[in-house]
Amino acid sequence: MYDRKNQRNLTRTEKRRLVGAILELKRSGRYDDFVLLHREFYVSDGEDRPRAAHMTPSFFPWHRQYLLEFEKALRAVDPAVSVPYWDWTSDNTPGASLWAEDLLGGNGRPGDRQVMTGPFAYATGGWTINDGVSEQPFLTRNFGRPSSPVTLPGKDDVARALKDPVYDAEPWNSVSGTGFRNRIEGWGIRGSRGVSNHNQVHRWVGGSMSGAGSPNDPVFWFHHAFIDLLWVRWQKAHPRSGYRPGARTGGSGGDRERVFGLDEPMPPFGVAPSALLDHTRLYRYV
Amino acid sequence: MGRTRDATGTAAARRGVSRRIVLRSVFTVGVTAGTAAALGPVLAGDPDEPVPASGKARGTEPERFAETYRGREIRGAVTVVVPAGGRGDAVRAAGAADAVPHLDVRVDGRPLHIMRRADGSYVSDVNHYESFPTLLATARAAVDELGSAQLAAAPPRHGT
């Protein structure tokens, strides 16, 4: 049992040890394995394949297990560290301490969008991108995407999602118009709503975070820890609601055959959503 | 972790490729008005709209473009693998996903990996968290996000 903290409350020492553990995973090659795993399990809902990670009900449990695996690797390096969360509804400016020299470094520079500050700047020698979408060997960010501006989601956007008493709904994919899961995952739905919450944050950070190699930016973990916390908040707000879908029945509609129900083990972990609903024996959010 | 990934993710990626190869060898490959039927819902479809019986009825053509956008050369084409000799209806009835449209989009000659969403829009490797109604819009958005960067020449190490 350990704590996951708000990144804004980390002490100088906690930041230094966290950064050190991340850099060590990178040096050993394990970090890049995590990047590739995320890339490989990104299946879109226009494809006729099982879909565990995105555009799917198991978006929350899959990423919970993915973060746990990453955190296990981090804690094998330094047992005192855990993944902090970034509450982007509060720390919503490029000046937030998150982006300072002692944690994640700042925005990319104009032109090639290379991150030039902090421990993940290319010039430090410790953060070369091997599995990015572009051939650039450095981390990139493009806050707010000035060419077509994006803002961070606000408290209202999150509150609206948390209010939905249903976890997920048919057709169990990126066009599910109701349900907490897609309201937080945040797929735009033509004629109804735009990109929001989780997806919107990926776009706001931009650069590496907007593409298939998004975990190349360590802010990925901070962002997904907050997404995980939002799932906890939703569970608390709706104690009588639960993960959907359940067992397969003849009448199941939509993409039911390609998604993971409550008791169906998700690849590559072999863990079912039902085993991940309660995080409290593992960690707590403070 | 590496082991489990090879057993599932990589295998899944390979399956996609080999399936296309099998279809190419069993069926003929064609891009005609008829093949557009399988593509109709991909290009202009509403998620609730049934798959049309005939491409002519819809009047949609596979998308194809080539232009210079912000100094970058972008090109795109869709080819659809369809069965020869009247078996097209069977494939169409099975849904557009089974017709395996092949999306070939390039930025300065480098392939941009693109996936379809259930509503017929497209997600690219550059813009993984939003989708676009056409391949052209997808390619332009990729150029916007890439800035001065070139796409990687090779697919990710385990993704082939």
Ligand SMILES: [Cu+2]
């Ligand atoms: Cu994400």
